[in-house]
Amino acid sequence: MSSSIKDLMAAMSEGVVMLSPAGKVRYANPAALRMCWMEPGADVPWTTVRQQLDALSKGYVRVPMRLKLEGGSVACVAIEATLMAGFTGQDFMLLLQDDSDAAAYRNVTSNLYQFVRAELVGPMEAVTSAVTKVLETLPRPDDRALATEALLEARRAGTELTLRLDKLTGFAELSTRHQMVANDRIEIPQLVERAWSLVSPLAEAADIRHSAVGLSDDLPPIYGSAHWITRALAELMENAIRHSGRKSHIELEVNQSSHFMLIKLRNHGQGVVPKRTGRVSLAFIDAVGADRKKQDGPKPGLGLGLAFAQRIMELHGGNIRIGAEADESTSFAMEMPTGAPAEIDDTHELQQAQRYASDMAALLARQRTARTST
Amino acid sequence: MKRKILIVEDQTDLRKLVRMTLEFGDVEIHEAENGAEGLRLAGELRPDLVLLDVMMPGALDGYQVCQRIKADPRLKGVKVVLLTARGQQTDLEHGQKVGSDAYLVKPFSPLELIDKVEELITASA
Known part of the structure; x- marks a missing residue:
């Protein structure tokens, strides 16, 4: 060698x-x-x-x-x-x-995933099956009207639970797969457009509009998984929408600072509880439970979605921040390094070294021939 | 006069390997380790050819540097070869869109590199 x-x-x-x-x-x-x-x-x-x-x-x-x-x-x-x-x-x-750290993390999240399957999915399916039976067997029309109202509420809760399970399983998936294998080149204007399209039904239902500042084709690209980064930004947008008043407005601002790209969303609505501002932690269970009890507080779902987005950002060397603004609005910011990841992909590096090693003899022979002929 | 080649690549080892390969020829080699430095050196040196890594950390990746070199009238005639591990059809198309003259997919052979560089430099002579 x-x-x-x-x-x-x-x-x-x-x-x-x-x-x-x-x-x-x-x-x-x-x-x-x-x-x-x-x-x-x-x-x-x-x-x-x-x-x-x-x-x-x-x-x-x-x-x-x-x-x-x-x-x-x-x-x-x-x-x-x-x-x-x-x-x-x-x-x-x-x-x-x-792979020691990743193996430990996979173990924990796999347990969590199994728990969700065993403790949440099964009972939810049982509830669905039970309410269907009730609907079919109610004897009187009046009872049926009352029951229908209750069952519609149950269906809404079921849909909400299904969405949460989807996020939770996505969260587990993030920990058990090598997401960073994806090195998609992501242009910011397209990222914002794709993410907004995912949440636009929610915004339209609440008559919420948005405006964007700083979006330009000259912005540096970011590299990573387009699928997951779009989901992370959509989570931020969803939170901004859920915590906005009806018929309000969300401002989206894109800034490039040094080697980082900052996408900031600012809503005008109910705000989030102060303890949730700052860097998002991964402890999402307490936030979901605590928020649900407050009638005047934010709507449920705050913790999980943002923890999910934070995990995606961490895997890409970025971060999520929430800020309580003085005018009772809330800002949700996503920060990511611009350009390709600084970490070396050793597999590519080794393949390149192998290729060089195998062709070096041929290269030297060619140079020798060229020198001899001159 | 010696032809000037500028290597823009963030991985030091690969940059050295490429330099070593090209030094077999009668050329003057310059190096930059990121897109911004590469663009600055291209403006200063006006090289005959730029070997440009696509995926680099920082505010400018290889596609953007290539686009700016090709849009700069002072750098008219400068050939750009993109070096990248991204070998998908869409990546090749993006390379064409930003005006690159050639596209070498990693892992590339030193023979392939020399042949491509000689071909482009000869064509521009």
Whole structure:
């Protein structure tokens, strides 16, 4: 291995292990050794990897392949690995990514997801089934009219609950999938337009209009998942709408500051409770319950939607802020870094290094021929 | 006179690799690590060719830098090659829309890079 490639490997935050076809460690960079100690010349410490190498030698499987491995240190308990072809000959390369934090988070959110399924979805389906039966079996027309009113209210509550479940499952999904694989180029005017179109029925129902300042095609793009970022902005818009008075107005303002883009929504309505202003926390359950009890307070749904948006923003290096304005209006702001994420995509970097390594000999031969002929 | 090539790429290692590849030829290489610096250097140096990464952090990505270079009358004739991991058809179309002369999808081969650079520089001679 050339010294420049070795320097590149040593500087990488991801683990890289070079392996012989028989599963012997030829080289492990410092990041790999922090995840699991291994000696040059010894067997690679994961049985799964050795089994896959054996299967590769027989032509049963192909590289690249993704593997989940156990970490070998106190700090590292889970590893996401990619087994791929090495730089030269028959060797292989194992790219390691410490997945410990994500694994713990997935575990918690998976529990939450299971809880929702077991505790909320089942009973809701039972309620729906029961009210349907009641409607069908009521004997007198008067009873039917009264029951219809109550059942319509139940249906409204059911719809609201379904929407919340959708957000909650989306929230869980965000934690169990690699959302940041998406690197869509997102132009701000199109983002605002798409997000508003998602909430426009809600705005139209309350006769709420909006105006925008600072939207221009010259604004820098942001990069990330267009699907999730649109949902995050739509959540902010939905909150601004839900906490506005009927026939009111929402102002949307876009500003670029340094390397960040700020999209700010300001409503004119009921405002939010002061404890919810500032950076949005992920504890959404208490907010939902507490808000519901107040007749004059904000409508339910404040906590979950904003926590959902905040999680999306965190995954993209951004933030959500709520501000109580002096005139009793409320501002909902979304802040995101402009341009591509600063984090290096190691897979691309390694693929590029592999390509260079494999073509370097041909390049040198070509230069030698050119020099000889001149 | 040596031809001038400006490399605009935020990943230091890749920038060095590209420099090393192109230094085989008789060219003068300049580097910038973000879009704003790249645009400034393009104005100052008036290079023959700009190798431009598409996805860079900051206020200007590669598409925007390319668009501004192509819109600047002082930089008429400057060739722009976009370097990117984004190989979808829509990305290629966007590259054409902003006026790029070529589009190399990562991981690209050093041979491919040299051939493309030579082709464009020869055409502009």
